[in-house]
Amino acid sequence: MLTAPAKEAHTADTRDSLGTVRYLPSLSLDAYRKDVVADSSLLRSVVDFGRPGAELALSVLERTVTEFDTDETGRGNSYRTAQRDASVRWTGVEQLLQLCAPAGPAVVLDILGGDGTLARAVAELGGEATSGVTLLTSDISGEMVKEALARGLPAVRQAADFLFVRECSVDAVLLAYGTHHIARQDRPAAVREALRAVRPGGRVVLHDFDEASPMARFFTQVVHHRSTGGHDYPHFTRAELVRLFADAATPAQVLDMYDPLVVRADSEEGAREAMCAYVGGMYGVSGFFEELGGVQEAWSLLEEVFDHTDYLAGLDRTGDFPAAPRIHEAEGSFVAEVPRVSIVAVARKAV
Ligand SMILES: C[S@@+](CC[C@H](N)C(=O)[O-])C[C@H]1O[C@@H](n2cnc3c(N)ncnc32)[C@H](O)[C@@H]1O
Numbered sequence: 001m002l003t004a005p006a007k008e009a010h011t012a013d014t015r016d017s018l019g020t021v022r023y024l025p026s027l028s029l030d031a032y033r034k035d036v037v038a039d040s041s042l043l044r045s046v047v048d049f050g051r052p053g054a055e056l057a058l059s060v061l062e063r064t065v066t067e068f069d070t071d072e073t074g075r076g077n078s079y080r081t082a083q084r085d086a087s088v089r090w091t092g093v094e095q096l097l098q099l100c101a102p103a104g105p106a107v108v109l110d111i112l113g114g115d116g117t118l119a120r121a122v123a124e125l126g127g128e129a130t131s132g133v134t135l136l137t138s139d140i141s142g143e144m145v146k147e148a149l150a151r152g153l154p155a156v157r158q159a160a161d162f163l164f165v166r167e168c169s170v171d172a173v174l175l176a177y178g179t180h181h182i183a184r185q186d187r188p189a190a191v192r193e194a195l196r197a198v199r200p201g202g203r204v205v206l207h208d209f210d211e212a213s214p215m216a217r218f219f220t221q222v223v224h225h226r227s228t229g230g231h232d233y234p235h236f237t238r239a240e241l242v243r244l245f246a247d248a249a250t251p252a253q254v255l256d257m258y259d260p261l262v263v264r265a266d267s268e269e270g271a272r273e274a275m276c277a278y279v280g281g282m283y284g285v286s287g288f289f290e291e292l293g294g295v296q297e298a299w300s301l302l303e304e305v306f307d308h309t310d311y312l313a314g315l316d317r318t319g320d321f322p323a324a325p326r327i328h329e330a331e332g333s334f335v336a337e338v339p340r341v342s343i344v345a346v347a348r349k350a351v
Pocket of ligand 1: 066068083111112113114115116117118138139140141144158159160176177178181182183
């Protein structure tokens, strides 16, 4: 998902000072350190731009453009607009946070944190199960991190495979909702970095979708062909998850997790419409949905692609989760639910 950094002579090595690196769209590294890090005890205790290799990583980051920056570079603005309702993926988010922090208060580093969707979801919806969780939002996209900071969330810009965080400085690390965007060759480093950042006994939780899942099918058959930026990113297999952690000398358990999209509205038609608007914005396919003819046609497509009957049968999990998109009534609202089943690796760092 990253455009190749331009080969130019303008690197950190040639600068008067590292502080002039444009770390965020309108903030130098110095300004970020003075205006953002200095004001946050969490960032002060975690962030470290002095590690060996940080200069090179900063210069690469400065020249990195991602599809999540803006709609001109891909689907950044539409993605952020879709995430205004942070409740849509709460079923999965809550489970992931419980896996990260099963026993009380914890700082969880959210590596693919975007503009802080998960942090906002916890603030808006979190109950007892996530009450002790503090999320530190992190993302490679400067625009995403800028927006997270603008919302008052602690946030750091960094690539998953090179973190500007101190060793053993967080209680858990989460890689979720987009882990397939990490290039295959960078995934071992991303896992090593997560294990470096987490304290002994803390957990690293890596979430994505199986290559064989309906979600991956939606990406390859629909999003890749119909969105502005395309979507040419390999998802994961269970074997890959096991191997990634085994190669980092930390065994992981791999789970299947029910991870639906859920929206609510006052009418059945409104629920369908809200779901199609969410999926259209989130995956950059609103234009395609319009071309199809509108809400009915888009909903029919979702019903077809997100039919989990065969996938669940293959897992021997028929009946454990809803198998197809549905509208149902609950607590006086109409609820549109698109099933998704993710695969999640959970690893505990040795003490
Ligand atoms: C699908 S979005 C998820 C954002 C947020 N967690 C959410 O659920 O709304 C994926 C995010 O991963 C970020 N990302 C992609 N590749 C990355 C990498 N190599 N390192 C760090 N972040 C990355 C993108 O910039 C994007 O914001």
